[in-house]
Amino acid sequence: MTTLIVNGDSRTIEASPDTPLLYVLRDELGLNAAKFGCGLGQCGACTVIVDGKAVFSCVTPVMVLEGRTVTTLEGIGSRDAPGPMQRAFIAEQAAQCGYCIPGMMMRAQALLNRDPHATDESIEAELQPHLCRCGTHMRILRAIRRAAEEMRPKTVEARTAR
Amino acid sequence: MMQAVSRRSVLAGAGALIVAFRLSGTHAQTETGTGGSPSKHGLPGSLDDTPRIDAWIRIDASGAATILTGKAELGQGLKTALLQVAAEELKLPLERLSLVTADTARTPNEGYTAASHSMQDSGTAIRNAAAQARELLRDEAARRLGMSAASLQVRGGEVFGTDGKRLGYGELVRDQLLSVDAGQTSRLTSPADFAVMSRPVPRVDIPAKVTGGAAYVHDLRPEGMLHGRVVRPPSYGATLRDCDVARVERMAGIVKVVRDGNFLGVIAEREWAAVQGMRTLAATTNWIEREALPDEADLPAALMNLPSRDTTIHGTGNPGAPGILVEGTFSRPYLTHGSIGPSCALAQLEEGKLTLWTHTQGVFFLRDAIAGMLRMPAENVRCVHAEGAGCYGHNGADDVAADAAILAVAVPGRPVRVQLMREQEHAWDPFGPGMVVKLKATVGADGAIADWHHEVWSQSHMMRPGPPGTLIAARLKSDPFPPAPPVALAQPEGGGDRNAIPLYAIANCRVVSHFVPDMPLRGSSMRSLGAYLNVFSIEAVLDELAVRSNQDPVAFRLRHMEDPRARAVIESAASRFGWTARVKSSENIGFGIGFARYKNLEAWCAVAVEVEVIRLNGAVRVRRVVAAVDTGQIVNPDGVRNQIEGGILQATSWTLFERVTFDRTRVTSVDWSAYPIVRFDSVPGTVEVHLVDRPGDAFYGVAEAAQGPTGAALANAIRDATGVRFYQLPITPARIKKAMDA
Known part of the structure; x- marks a missing residue:
């Protein structure tokens, strides 16, 4: 038995300790966003945030996650109340098939959480582990830049100027 | 029940082989598996196969509509585009429409969702069915109100009379009202009155996909x-x-x-x-x-040495006119x-x-x-x-x-x-087949193309089900089905020879298709089929002819192009790119252009690129891409842009990185480390897509239009930067470095 904090809730996991986090999220907790892409950490489709860092859930056994905090795409907003990253992807229509997108959104979210002023270059570099086969890259980059703008803490002057 | 018995007895008694041939004989001559025979009812799009209006459109007592399509959402935005078409003609708000996609129990049979046919097959059917449904509802309102149909107005799912009376679709619809065959003519909405079509309506499937909904x-x-x-x-x-x-x-x-x-x-x-x-x-x-695979190191020779069925698919004038000669053997590997x-x-x-x-x-x-x-x-x-x-x-x-x-x-x-x-x-994977093109052409003293000879070798690009033998499991079972017979897709859409006939005006021109029935590796349909390599080769040779006869590549294309819509996209891409004023900021920079009309029947697309080739290691940086596209009547401009942008990125990946590898026994490129594709460090600096709007025109398939032109534009730009023409795909840093060091 392993206990994880998933999207703010404490969850007790019955799966065997060697089970990769991905299968726990999808099959036990019914969370759809993290996807099986390769099982090898080569494509990024399974990416979630663990204690603030983007990790490949397909190669992370739950046994190493006891007591740790896991955030999936479902934890940063919902269809009815989308978060800034989700609003940005919808605004830029940054998906074709969309299968790779949740993993990219989570890595971008982790980056912007720790560095709200991430440059275009650092966003591109951060996404290097992720594959998109539809060729949506230009829109994905635009969406993340848009989310960054929205998530950036506004300065006092900017706030009063409004 | 009778059918079931007879079918079972056919399967049990006559043998699987006959079933396989029967299925392929009826289904497999076109890439969509439909439309290969003469028109049955003289109706547009898939209405011709399924003329009943309520096979496509159903309206319930609340006035909401259900649209049924035999095509499938593949991430190309089909759902949204079909809903737009239906909403426009039904005069119903989008949110009152729902869509059912391909389901053998519920929807029309529209064959495969393939070949960029969905808007022209299903979009056309739904548009006409919706327009006719609207007219039936209006006629019913006229009958009930005792007014002439012409005096009534339809908007927002209601029919309005002249005296303020109105009837909603839900009230008007009754059993059997839409259970009629479509007529020959539809009163389609004029583009000037479009409220939903031709607009960048946001994709209906994206919110679930970016919030963890059950989307797949x-x-x-x-x-x-x-x-x-x-x-x-x-x-x-x-x-x-x-x-x-x-x-x-x-x-x-x-x-x-x-x-x-x-x-x-x-x-x-x-x-x-x-x-x-x-x-x-x-x-x-x-x-x-067992060792059954060819020598990958010399795949082109292996493919050309296999027995082939040879057809001259195009022949005009007299071959052999003299001039400056350009020739090359182009090849692509198997792609996944x-x-x-x-x-x-x-x-x-x-x-x-x-x-x-x-x-x-x-x-x-x-x-x-x-x-x-x-x-x-x-x-x-x-x-x-x-x-x-x-x-x-x-x-x-x-x-x-x-x-x-x-x-x-x-x-x-x-x-x-x-x-x-x-x-x-x-x-x-049923790979996109490895292919070879041999092309030989001359440019005469007058600067015009004097002679053109194109030969293409390819296995089948169409090994989809029907026949059970197309399925891996059916081949592995203890009572296995025979391998499905190879299907050669016919011109004018073609398979391996898709786009092998140049659209350019060339007096002496011969094109030969060598269909290879053998399948050294398992192969089938992959985006654009043979068009990618054929366009790549044609546009490379055109470029080479232009360079060697001291003509500008864009001007040289226009000189040989009579189709005004082809000219328009070439001119548009070139002018938006700044082709005429282009200046190399360093000796490592190169510019290139590529053009094709997909299948010579669908959308027109021209792509211009600027690349930088890093001499030290042969790496290619794509600095900017400008495309121009004419897809006829546009349903969703952002959807078209998304498809073309995606096509450009994917074709860039094919062209610069991709190759299925194998030894004499096994496929060896079995993960992303062995089969690299484009990553974020290799995406273009900018990608611009310009749309040529053609209000009132038909729908022309667009989703595969960028593949060939992008590959060609990249190869031509690399040639411009390095002075080296690359014939073998992919154009990897190792190949570039080797050629430049030589």
């Missing part, structure tokens, strides 16, 4: 669902010598191990247990393999579809009836193939489309559906979800 077949979890995995043979034609089924059956959580001939599968309560069972089973299995999500299906057998949720491109053909494989009557098999990861053609979707079907039959009543592993998707 992978996300279905019905009560009692089991997880299946298969063990594939390590190579084509491998036969199973022995395996330790009992050991796997003893493992915790394993429900069943299924062995049927060379087919192996495990079923488990949990997904991870299924994966572990699969791995253990694979590790305890011994296979007998490379869906980011390995294929997945869910199957359930209940009371002798099998239901499959699948991301196949052709639910009706898959149903026939699976029914054939299981020797079940077709009416006892239902295939329901549910989205998968982008497929770009015939990937593992049909194969995994067959796997799931076999496993579901082993545990009646329980739904079984099967997903392929990455290495299975990569190794057993």
Whole structure:
């Protein structure tokens, strides 16, 4: 038995300790966003945030996650109340098939959480582990830049100027 | 019942081979599997096959409409575009429409969702059916109100009379009102009055995809669902010598191990247990393999040496006119579809009836193939489309559906979800075939092309189901089906010879198609089929002719182009790119252009690029891309842009990075490290797509239009930067560096 904090809730996991986090999220907790892409950490489709860092859930056994905090795409907003990253992807229509997108959104979210002023270059570099086969890259980059703008803490002057 | 008996007796008695030929004979001559025969009813798009209006449009008592299509959402934005077309003609707000996509129990049979045909087949059918439904509703209102139909106005799902009276669609619709065949003419909305079409309506599927909604077949979890995995043979034609089924059956959580001939599968309560069972089973299995693959190091020669059926598909003038000669042997390797999500299906057998949720491109053909494989009557098999990861053609979707079907039959009543592993998707993909083009041309003293001779070698690009033998599982079973016969797609759309006939005006021109019936590697349909290499080769030779005769590549193309819409996209791409004023900021910079009208029948697309070639290591940086596209009447401009941008990025990946590798026995490029594709460090600096709007025109297929022109533009730009012409794909840094060091 392993206990994880998933999207703010404490969850007790019955799966065997060697089970990769991905299968726990999808099959036990019914969370759809993290996807099986390769099982090898080569494509990024399974990416979630663990204690603030983007990790490949397909190669992370739950046994190493006891007591740790896991955030999936479902934890940063919902269809009815989308978060800034989700609003940005919808605004830029940054998906074709969309299968790779949740993993990219989570890595971008982790980056912007720790560095709200991430440059275009650092966003591109951060996404290097992720594959998109539809060729949506230009829109994905635009969406993340848009989310960054929205998530950036506004300065006092900017706030009063409004 | 009579049908079932006769079908079963055909399968049992006459033999599978005959079934396979019968299926391929009726279905497989076009890439969509429909439309190959003369018009039945003289109706537009798929209405010709399914003329009943209520096969496409249903309106309920609340006035809401359900639209039915036999095509499938593949991530190309089809759902949104079809809803736009229906909303526009029905004069109903978008939110009052729902859409049912490909389902053998509910929707029209529109063959495969392929060949960029969906808007012209289904979009045209739905547009006309919706317009005629609107007129039927208006006529009914006229009858009830005692007014002339011409005096009535239709908007917002209501019909308005002159005296303030109005009737909603829900009140007007009655049994049988829409249960009529479509007529020959439809009163289509004029583009000037469009309120929904020709607008960038946001995609209806994106919100669920970016918030963790159940968006894919992978996300279905019905009560009692089991997880299946298969063990594939390590190579084509491998036969199973022995395996330790009992050991796997003893493992915790394993429900069943299924062995049927060379087919192996495990079923488990949990997904991870299924994966572990699969791995253990694979590790305890011994296979007998044989060396049957060609020498990859000289694939072009291997392909050209195979027996071929040769057809001159185009011949004008007299060959051999003299001039400056350009010739080359162009080749592409086998390419993999490379869906980011390995294929997945869910199957359930209940009371002798099998239901499959699948991301196949052709639910009706898959149903026939699976029914054939299981020797079940077709009416006892239902295939329901549910989205998968982008497929770009015939990937593992049909194969995994067959796997799931076999496993579901082993545990009646329980739904079984099967997903392929990455290495299975990569190794057993029906690849985009390796191909060769030999092209020889001359430019005369007057600067015009004097002679053109194009020959193309390719295996089939169309090995989809119907015949059960197209499915891996059907070939592996102990009572295997024979391999499906190779299908040569005919001109004018063509298969390996798609776009082999140049659109340019060339007086002396000969094009020969060498159809290779053998299939050294498993192959089938992949985005744009042979068009990618044919356009790549044509546009490379044009470029070379222009350079060697001191003519500007854009001016040289325009000089030989009579089609005004082709000229318009070439001119538009060139002017937006700043072609005439282009200046190399360093000697490492190169500029290139490529053009094609997809299939010589669909959208027109020109692509101009600027690249920088890093001399030290041969790496190519794509600095900017400018495309111009004419797809006729645009339904969703942002959808067209998304498809063309995606096509540009994907074709860039094919051109610079991609190659299926193999030794004499096995495919060896079985993960993303062995089969690299474009990553974020290689994306272009900018990509601009300019749309040529043609209000009131027909829909022309656009989703594959950028593939050939992008590849060609890149090769031409690399030539401009390095002085070296590359004939062999992919144009990798290693090949560039070697050529430049030489």
